[in-house]
Amino acid sequence: EAAVTQSPRSKVAVTGGKVTLSCHQTNNHDYMYWYRQDTGHGLRLIHYSYVADSTEKGDIPDGYKASRPSQENFSLILELASLSQTAVYFCATGTSNTEVFFGKGTRLTVV
Amino acid sequence: GDSVTQTEGPVTVSESESLIINCTYSATSIAYPNLFWYVRYPGEGLQLLLKVITAGQKGSSRGFEATYNKETTSFHLQKASVQESDSAVYYCALGDGTGYQNFYFGKGTSLTVIP
Numbered sequence: 567e568a569a570v571t572q573s574p575r576s577k578v579a580v581t582g583g584k585v586t587l588s589c590h591q592t593n594n595h596d597y598m599y600w601y602r603q604d605t606g607h608g609l610r611l612i613h614y615s616y617v618a619d620s621t622e623k624g625d626i627p628d629g630y631k632a633s634r635p636s637q638e639n640f641s642l643i644l645e646l647a648s649l650s651q652t653a654v655y656f657c658a659t660g661t662s663n664t665e666v667f668f669g670k671g672t673r674l675t676v677v
Numbered sequence: 678g679d680s681v682t683q684t685e686g687p688v689t690v691s692e693s694e695s696l697i698i699n700c701t702y703s704a705t706s707i708a709y710p711n712l713f714w715y716v717r718y719p720g721e722g723l724q725l726l727l728k729v730i731t732a733g734q735k736g737s738s739r740g741f742e743a744t745y746n747k748e749t750t751s752f753h754l755q756k757a758s759v760q761e762s763d764s765a766v767y768y769c770a771l772g773d774g775t776g777y778q779n780f781y782f783g784k785g786t787s788l789t790v791i792p
Contacts, residue, residue, distance in 0.1 A: 570722065607784055608681065608768065608782035608783050609723075609768070609782040610782075611779065611780070624779075656722065656723065665713070665725040665728060667722075668722035668723040669722050670720065670721055
């Protein structure tokens with residue numbers, strides 16, 4: 567069974583603080599993605615990666631960095647968290663032209 | 678641009694009733710759109726419900742079905758008789774069919790089935 571594990575599952579962060587969201591996969595998929603979902607919006611792509619040590623910007627990359635140190639791990643980094651970054655974040659993995667497999671999500675609240 | 682619009686929720690249906698969740702898409706920069714329905718059950722991640730990559734074809738899974746209609750740019754999700762276990766959030770998504778498969782998601786439709 568494909569598995570995408572996100573940690574933490576929820577987090578409260580202080581405005582201006584640094585936040586790191588982690589994602590680990592056992593699917594051995596090349597592609598990894600970070601999406602965010604806000605109330606009343608669909609999922610929007612923040613960053614993605616198709617190979618270790620390389621990341622690409624998605625549709626809404628501002629305020630976020632990403633890191634892919636290995637095939638299995640993909641992190642999303644908020645260097646200076648802001649109130650507007652309160653959202654649910656989803657990590658996903660996939661191969662070319664297939665479905666993507668999602669993690670259970672991380673609920674981030676910035677106060 | 679490329680986007681997806683789906684039924685605004687929440688939707689409440691009684692068990693054994695029929696269901697339709699509307700989805701329309703705009704694929705102005707995508708030559709061969711792929712269409713998907715994902716479902717998110719409480720406490721879980723999104724999981725694929727069904728997908729169709731060829732216009733005119735129908736996909737089906739777990740009693741749900743959706744037909745890719747290129748003329749009306751629609752991909753409505755239907756089920757003849759819902760069950761309480763179908764309560765979840767349903768997302769329509771448009772894929773660009775490229776190597777990295779960028780997706781455009783609808784806002785999601787929250788469905789509650791009343792026993």
